[in-house]
Amino acid sequence: MNEGIGAQGSYSFYFFLFFSAISVVGALGVVLFRNLLHAALALLVTFLGVAGLFVILNAEFLAAVQVMIYAGAIIILVLFAILVSQNIMKRDIIQTNRAGLIGILSAITVAWIFISVFWSVEWDFSSAAVGATDPRLRFVPTVYHLGVSLMATYTLPFEIAGLILLFTLMGCLVIARKD
Amino acid sequence: MRVEYYLTVSAILFSIGIFGVITRRNAIAILMSIELLLNAVNINLVAFSHYWGTRLTRAAFTSQEEILSPVGQSFAVFVIIIAAAEAAIGLAIVIALYRRRETVFVEDVNTMKW
Numbered sequence: 013m014n015e016g017i018g019a020q021g022s023y024s025f026y027f028f029l030f031f032s033a034i035s036v037v038g039a040l041g042v043v044l045f046r047n048l049l050h051a052a053l054a055l056l057v058t059f060l061g062v063a064g065l066f067v068i069l070n071a072e073f074l075a076a077v078q079v080m081i082y083a084g085a086i087i088i089l090v091l092f093a094i095l096v097s098q099n100i101m102k103r104d105i106i107q108t109n110r111a112g113l114i115g116i117l118s119a120i121t122v123a124w125i126f127i128s129v130f131w132s133v134e135w136d137f138s139s140a141a142v143g144a145t146d147p148r149l150r151f152v153p154t155v156y157h158l159g160v161s162l163m164a165t166y167t168l169p170f171e172i173a174g175l176i177l178l179f180t181l182m183g184c185l186v187i188a189r190k191d
Numbered sequence: 192m193r194v195e196y197y198l199t200v201s202a203i204l205f206s207i208g209i210f211g212v213i214t215r216r217n218a219i220a221i222l223m224s225i226e227l228l229l230n231a232v233n234i235n236l237v238a239f240s241h242y243w244g245t246r247l248t249r250a251a252f253t254s255q256e257e258i259l260s261p262v263g264q265s266f267a268v269f270v271i272i273i274a275a276a277e278a279a280i281g282l283a284i285v286i287a288l289y290r291r292r293e294t295v296f297v298e299d300v301n302t303m304k305w
Binding site: 048158 | 192197224240241243251258261265267269284287298
């Protein structure tokens with residue numbers, strides 16, 4: 013019972029390969045490009061790849077939020093920070109003589125642990141939610157249930173997230189002002 | 192399609208993000224690698240939400256009404272919110288650091304070392 017209850021088309025595996033390849037190649041670009049602008053653009057490519065993965069996973073609203081917030085706002089923030097903090101001397105041309113070997117070893121270890129654990133668990137989705145097998149609910153977009161649950165069940169985290177954004181805004185203004 | 196495929200992609204992105212956090216010398220590049228980590232976690236959450244479907248949750252603590260809620264996607268929304276806030280604060284700190292010290296490399300920020 014590994015299939016789960018989400019509906020997937022017959023070509024979804026190839027779309028999955030396409031978008032996950034885009035995401036992984038973009039991620040490699042983020043960590044390997046010496047030029048910071050190229051790394052920021054590779055990060056943008058990664059965000060778009062992840063948004064594609066969200067669309068395959070029946071989370072189309074989350075894919076739109078990903079494109080708007082990540083690819084639309086956070087990348088702009090990163091580009092502004094790169095613009096403000098340009099160095100005349102390009103010292104980042106120097107290769108990773110700091111901790112390259114430790115980085116590769118820890119990345120491989122973490123990936124190995126995660127992948128071996130994920131593939132060794134007998135995932136059993138046979139007790140999936142009752143309501144989702146209702147045929148009428150097959151055609152309701154997930155954004156409806158997401159909105160209702162954010163307003164009803166998860167109201168407290170929602171309000172706290174709003175407060176966090178308020179504090180973040182004030183904090184950024186205080187930290188980054190000229191004095 | 193099995194759920195382990197999505198979890199594998201998430202693990203690969205997470206490990207690439209860890210490599211970036213450890214290796215990069217520019218503070219902005221480290222923040223970008225942290226965004227990679229958060230995106231990997233989001234893929235994980237949304238994959239599980241897809242395979243589990245929407246759950247029946249109570250509408251409030253004090254009510255007996257039950258609503259369907261996609262738990263993984265709700266969690267992913269909050270992760271996106273917190274990631275945006277953290278990116279903003281981190282980049283503000285980097286800008287303030289650059290104004291004072293004329294450098295963005297984390298190895299130059301060592302005044303608190305013994």
